[in-house]
Amino acid sequence: xxxxxxxxxxxxxxxxxxxxxxxxxxxxxxxxxxxxxxxxxxxxxxxxxxxxxxxxxxxxxxxxxxxxxxxxxxxxxx
Numbered sequence: 801x802x803x804x805x806x807x808x809x810x811x812x813x814x815x816x817x818x819x820x821x822x823x824x825x826x827x828x829x830x831x832x833x834x835x836x837x838x839x840x841x842x843x844x845x846x847x848x849x850x851x852x853x854x855x856x857x858x859x860x861x862x863x864x865x866x867x868x869x870x871x872x873x874x875x876x877x878x
């Protein structure tokens with residue numbers, strides 16, 4: 801089951817903003833601490849950001865794989 805399946809587009813966008821705000825902090829900790837837990841936390845946060853982005857794309861554009869992959873590539877470039 802998709803954890804973001806029941807969220808609205810507005811809720812997903814808010815959650816995405818929160819995750820993106822946490823990324824620099826997690827990256828900084830991973831660089832400073834150089835411990836496995838800091839690196840794992842950064843990896844989990846990046847994975848969560850990708851899942852949220854995919855959920856937003858799916859909600860906005862449906863299940864069209866071609867359109868979704870085009871949007872994913874342009875979002876990754878930002």
